[in-house]
Amino acid sequence: MPSQRATLTPRIMGRLRLASQGLLGGGFATVADAVRWMTCMQAQDLGSALWAVGQRVPGTAASDVRAALDAGTVVRSWPMRGTLHLLAPEDLRWILGITGERLMKSVAARHRELGITSGDISQCRDIAFKTTEALKAGGAPGASREQLFQAFEDAGQTTKAQRGIHLLGSLCQRAWLVQGPMAGSNGKVGVQQLFVPFDEWIPDSRDLDREEGIAELLFRYVRSHGPATIRDFAWWSQVPLTEARAALHAVKDRLVELEFGSSSYWLSPETAAMLDDAVPGSRPMLALPGFDEFLLGYQDRGLVLAPEHAELVVPGKNGVFKRIMVSGGEVVGTWARTVNGKSVGVAPEPFAGELGPAAERSFQAQGRAYLKFMAA
Template sequence: MTLDGLALAHRRARSVGLGGARPFSGAAEVVGWFGALQSQDYQPAKWAVAQRLGPGVTDADLDRAFDDGVILRTHVLRPTWHFVARADLRWLLELTAPRVHALNAYAYRRGELDSALLCRTTDLIADAVAGGNHLTRTEIATLLARHGVIAEGFRLGYILIHAELERVICSGVLRGKQHTYALFEERAPQAASLEREAALAELVRRFFTSHGPATAKDLAWWSSLTRADIATGLSLAGQALESTDVDGVTYWSAPGDDPAPAPSPSVRLLQAYDEYIVGYRQSKHLLDLGGLTAAAPDRPALPNGVILVDTQVAGRWKRTVRADAVKLEAVLYRPFGAAESAALQAAADELGMFLGVRAVVSAKLLGAHS
């Protein structure tokens, strides 16, 4: 580990809301801090929000925030789901939807979804969900079939993504465990537009404030923006951001003194799509300065969850939720001392409180037999 790398990692952990107290007042403030927070898997994504809010927040609390439209879920930035604060939904989509459409072009062709058909299906869906008539994916497929449109699996997915990117639909209320789609204008009627340059400046500022220190290549991955757009955004952001060069690489972040490291050891149970994990491409190595992940011989391509000790990946975990307990199976990439083991149990207990059940931990060293 280099001192510079570790200092960057400590500062980054603070920025993403994991390295010390950050006074977020609710789910919308957490999501708005990032601009958008990846929510490819809805259940773990709620846990990522809760970890930034601290003890006392429950899974049911976040379901209510979602049903109330405090945070919404749609495809934005990249061809994947993100949580977005209601106030940010319009300008973010206006800025990034053209880029996501371009990334989806092959999929549209593969599904034989030309512009005329996509416009027709979007109009049909808009009419169907108007008036608060939130519909499930299956109900939308049935609706389209009645109008002679084959909409199943992969093809249905991209029909729905297109309608989301066109700011026609977004997430509706949960119906049990099923997700629904709702009319955009009914869920986010007051969401503001921004002029393109203002939107660029705002997205660039938010990324480097919430993810920094990070690089322009990290932002290009995260946002799908072109390098030219990022350069424009950096220029427009002005003194809201500062840069530092480490080993020939330029890192951007919000101005300010380096924070004091959080008490150590601190253990976090991150879901695999947490912004601390997926928000980076060029500088992702800062999560693993000791090379533990690279040395793990049987690691999955994307683990169910990541065990973070202070700022560094130290293992993986998966959870099994039962009626009375959450079972947490931890695979450690190195031996844990007594303090780290206690911190792991405390992190599991926090997850248990979030889910409303007790937490049971079983941990083993990678490569050790059960």
């Protein structure tokens, strides 16, 4: 370990996280590279997910991320926490093997309320396979959610009161279906994806047993999200803390430990090496999407978001994260997309007063990049 290092502060820790996540410097060469590095990127809101990838892959457009979904070089499914994420296709099956049982237990009570049994799920699997096969014979690449819901209804499986989406989620969490190419709407770019049989869309998957898989998942989480604690990982992955600690013992020789406050944080040696020099990221302003992994990917977000500002990002603690402005490794405000007639712009909402001239210029440059990215 080097004898002299930068003094650790919350802002330094935040800047190290920006570096780990590919948000400083050159980023990644391709959409698939960024998603594979991040392992799982929160993608419940597709528009936010597109920009989250765009911020990590310079020179891309939203259409490039959609093209990756169309080509299957990136997939979107429910691998953890009951919410959609972007993943590399070869990673989805083994991650589901780790998280699937806990996911199913977490929705068991809701399934009882909805009257969903294991027999219903098996029947809907068969219906979905027949439906996608019939559509494929007619030239369609997959089935829309509405088409599957109609097929379920025709077979006596009601889809009302969220029952349909729980059935679809169950099929995806069991690796029977996966979301595939984007579904257009009347010639326009849509926000929905078509559902396809898992094995057809992802013919090649990595094979990791549970112990090996948890160790792999932890190592990649720390590499892409560090500095982070073992509790951050356990929350993010929903892996039980006992198993997470066992995995840490298996991979800790490839990681660096930092003591900060009363906690141990872990990060990659490459990121830790930045402490030997000036840690980058002290000046640039970043306009990140809502639900970005920089904030959402940790149980404890207090390092980068002051507790007194938390409700400004998640009003009413309703689970909906506003877009965030990040400066020097710290969340300093939120921002919004504005529409005035035919004019579309962005507006900063700093926590403290107004932005200074340099920060305002930096934010507006980010805003222009965002509007250009989403329009292409």
